[in-house]
Every structure is written in structure tokens, then in C-alpha cells.
Amino acid sequence: MIDINEIKIRLAKREDAVAVSDLLNRLGLNLPNKNEIEKINTHWNRLWDNNPYYQQFDEDVLYGWVMEHNNTIVGFFGCFPRVYYYNKKIFPIAIASQWGVEKEYRTFTHLLCDIFFNHHPISTKLVTTAIKPTGRIFEKYNGKRVPDPDLETVYMVPINLLKLITHKYKEKLDNNSILKFAFKAANFLLPWKLQYKLxxxxxxxxxxxxxxxxxxxxxxxxRYLQSSKGLIASRSSNILKWYYTGGSRGLTKKVFIYMSETDEIIGYASIIDEPVIENKELKRYKIIDLLAENEKVKQKIIKELVRYSCEQKMDILEFHLPGTIKKNDIPVFTLKRNVPQFPVFFQTSDTEMNKILQEKNVWQILPFDGDTCLG
Structure with a gap:
């Protein structure tokens, strides 16, 4: 039996990178393992050492905290800072990221929780990729769901409807050749993609x-920042270069700008090429981010991204964490599904901000927030 007095919690150091990455890799996170030292160094440099937050704030890099037993790292609560604005004033937020504890040590997870929530120098914390245990931990420490129920909804543009149906009902179709033939015939007679190509x-x-x-x-x-209210992640060109360059998963990210008739930038968007986990043959773009001068420009950007996705032979275009994008903004037939677990939680030790952040209109969440598409 492990004695709690044998457990040590300390600040993570740069030298812990290999051991931490290997631990998280073994726990199922898509991160480099101990044999991929160059990839590990690149990942840590990007997420922490080269994080543009530290160019604005003269602070020591804080990687997170590790749990040790007999001088072996058995747990890690990572976090990194991001620059946000609240009502146009800089507002730092700590992003919870890459949490993991070896199974036999999970009864001591509270030791990592206590130090993360009670001793982090940044008062407000955010997680945008919460699984059930993470959500429960945030709520235990007076954290709350970001007050927007739409954040658990995913909007889907089914560019290749037949392929999506085949994926969803694969077992039934494999066992029924007549039904399978009927689907293929319907696709030939009713060319679904034509609406996007036109x-x-x-x-x-x-x-x-x-x-x-x-x-x-x-x-x-x-201009966008000055016209906005509430909480919003910084989109300075410096931060965008950091965000879209690199990533441990090696996924392609594409950035777009929307020009006015006078060649002035009045909108921006980005997408990520991320195949569906359950079926790598399903080609999917996911919207990462979208800012526009007005609603009309936003809808024009979305419409062009739908056309572009079809042109690139994608099977599906998805809108995750659609905080500022509503179904009515998508000008084509749209399906929807809910994610298994509500994904976005916040926690703050600032009493005033705790009240403010419980208001839905304060938030402007998109997958650009947190670490959702950063990897």
C-alpha cells in the first residue's frame, strides 16, 4: 500500500519533459514518447518556452506540477498561459492541459488538484477539452460550465452524405446487400454534392x-477587439503565428482572410484537417476560428468554406464549440450531434470575475480557445 507521505508534489521542470511526455503517451494521450526526444522538445518549446504570453509578461515559465513517488514521475497536471482580453483589457488565463495520473496513484490526484486550483499565480483557469473526470474536478473546486449549452453541440455539413450514412450504419449495410445497393443508387440518382459544387x-x-x-x-x-465586449482570446498576428505553426499531432491547419472591396481585411477564419477517429477514411475539416466585421461577412465566409471543403474532396465540415456561430449562420443543410461530455469549464479565485463569468454573453468561445486545436 502506498503511503501518502511518500508522495511528492512539485513544480515541473524543463528536464521533466521526456518523463512527462512518456507518461502521458502511455496513458493514451496523443503525445511523443520517450524515444521521440526531438518531438518532445519541439512540443514543450512551442507550448511553453516560446509561448508569446511570456513576451508580454516577464514571468518564469510555469509548466505545471508533477506527482512523484520514489523519484519517479507518476502524475502531471500541465497548464500554460494564454492572453485574453476582458472588456478590451488584458486578462491572463491559465489553460489546463495534458493531465494524467498512473492508475494506482489516482487516489492522490487531489494533491495535484489542490496546488493547481489554490496556488496557481493566474486566478482564472479554463479547460476546453474536458472529459468527465476533468469536469468533475473543476466543479469540486467551485468551477463551472461555461454558461452556453450550445457548446456541447456539433454542427455538421454532410458533404458526402452517402459516406456518412455508410459509416453510421456500416454493420447493417454490410449485412444487407439490397439496402447497400439502394443507397448507392440513390447517391447516383440524387447527386448530393452538386449543391455544394454550385x-x-x-x-x-x-x-x-x-x-x-x-x-x-x-x-x-x-478594430474587432475595440468593438467587442466580454472575454476574448487575443488574435494578434504574433499569437496566430504561434498557434498555427507546429503541433504534436501533425495536422494541417489553414488560415484565410476576407477582403473588402477596398482591400481591407474585414474577416478571418481557419480550419483543421482532422480525420474522424473512428474511421480514418472519413475526411473532415473542422472550423477552428472565425472573426468577421459583421454578421453578413461571417455568413459569406462560412458559405465559401463549405464550397472550399467540397472542392478539397472533404466528406464533412464540422463546427465544434460554436459559441459565436449559430445554425442559422450555416447556409446549407446541417446535421447536429452532441458531444459525450460538456467540454468547457472555468474556475476562478476572483470573486467578482466568478459572478461575471457566469453570464453567457461574456463568452466568445470557439475551438481557437484553450488547447482544443493547438496540438
Whole structure:
């Protein structure tokens, strides 16, 4: 039996990178293992050492906390800072990320929880990829769901409807050749993709290399920030370059800007190429982020991304964490599903902010927030 007095909780150090990554990899997280030292270093450099937050705040890098037993790391609660704004003023938020504890040590998880929630120098914490245990932990420490029930909804544009139906009802179709033939015949007689192919190309939306974003984009971001209220993650060009460059999963991310008739940036969006886990043959784009000068521009961007997804031979375009995107913004037939667990929780030791953050209209959540698409 393990004695609690043998358990040590301490700040993680840069030298812990290999042991921590290997632990999380063994626990099922999609991270490099101990044999991929170069990848581990790249991941830690990006998430922490090169995090643009530390260019704005002269603070020591805080990787999180480790749990040790007999000088062996058996648990890790990672966190990294992100720059947010609340009513146009800089507001740091600590992002809970990459949590894991070896099974035989999970009775001591509260030791990591206590230090994360009670001793983190940043008062407000956020998690955007919560599984059931993470959500329960946040609630135990007076954390709450972000007050937007739509965040558990995923909107889906079924570009290849037959392929999606085949995926969902694979077992039934495999066991019924007549039904399978009927689906294929229906797809031939009713060419579903034609509706997307007939969308006229909007040349105002242009794919760009994120590293070329400059002062013109920052002018757009500053205008957007000044017109916004509540809590919003920074989209400065410097932060976007950090966010979209790299990632331990190696997934392709694409960035777009929307130009006005006078060649001024009035919108921006991004997508990630992420195949469906249960069926790698299902090709999927997911919307990461979308900011627009007005609702009309937002809807034009979405419509062009639907057309673009079809052009790129995607099977599905999905909208996760659609805090600022409503179903009515999507101008084509849309399905929806709910995620298994409500994904976004916050916790703060600031009494005033705790009240404020319980108001739905304070939040502008999209997958760009937290660590949802950062990896």
C-alpha cells in the first residue's frame, strides 16, 4: 500500500519533459514518447518556452506540477498561459492541459488538484477539452460550465452524405446487400454534392500563409477587439503565428482572410484537417476560428468554406464549440450531434470575475480557445 507521505508534489521542470511526455503517451494521450526526444522538445518549446504570453509578461515559465513517488514521475497536471482580453483589457488565463495520473496513484490526484486550483499565480483557469473526470474536478473546486449549452453541440455539413450514412450504419449495410445497393443508387440518382459544387466561388476569401500576416491583420484585430465586449482570446498576428505553426499531432491547419472591396481585411477564419477517429477514411475539416466585421461577412465566409471543403474532396465540415456561430449562420443543410461530455469549464479565485463569468454573453468561445486545436 502506498503511503501518502511518500508522495511528492512539485513544480515541473524543463528536464521533466521526456518523463512527462512518456507518461502521458502511455496513458493514451496523443503525445511523443520517450524515444521521440526531438518531438518532445519541439512540443514543450512551442507550448511553453516560446509561448508569446511570456513576451508580454516577464514571468518564469510555469509548466505545471508533477506527482512523484520514489523519484519517479507518476502524475502531471500541465497548464500554460494564454492572453485574453476582458472588456478590451488584458486578462491572463491559465489553460489546463495534458493531465494524467498512473492508475494506482489516482487516489492522490487531489494533491495535484489542490496546488493547481489554490496556488496557481493566474486566478482564472479554463479547460476546453474536458472529459468527465476533468469536469468533475473543476466543479469540486467551485468551477463551472461555461454558461452556453450550445457548446456541447456539433454542427455538421454532410458533404458526402452517402459516406456518412455508410459509416453510421456500416454493420447493417454490410449485412444487407439490397439496402447497400439502394443507397448507392440513390447517391447516383440524387447527386448530393452538386449543391455544394454550385456555390459560386467567393474570391474575397483568400488562403494565406500565417507567417505573412502583418500590420494589416493587426489593424483588423484591433478594430474587432475595440468593438467587442466580454472575454476574448487575443488574435494578434504574433499569437496566430504561434498557434498555427507546429503541433504534436501533425495536422494541417489553414488560415484565410476576407477582403473588402477596398482591400481591407474585414474577416478571418481557419480550419483543421482532422480525420474522424473512428474511421480514418472519413475526411473532415473542422472550423477552428472565425472573426468577421459583421454578421453578413461571417455568413459569406462560412458559405465559401463549405464550397472550399467540397472542392478539397472533404466528406464533412464540422463546427465544434460554436459559441459565436449559430445554425442559422450555416447556409446549407446541417446535421447536429452532441458531444459525450460538456467540454468547457472555468474556475476562478476572483470573486467578482466568478459572478461575471457566469453570464453567457461574456463568452466568445470557439475551438481557437484553450488547447482544443493547438496540438
Amino acid at each position: 456555390i459560386a466561388k467567393n474570391k474575397r476569401l483568400k488562403e494565406v500563409d500565417v507567417n505573412t500576416l502583418s500590420v494589416d491583420f493587426d489593424k483588423f484585430w484591433e
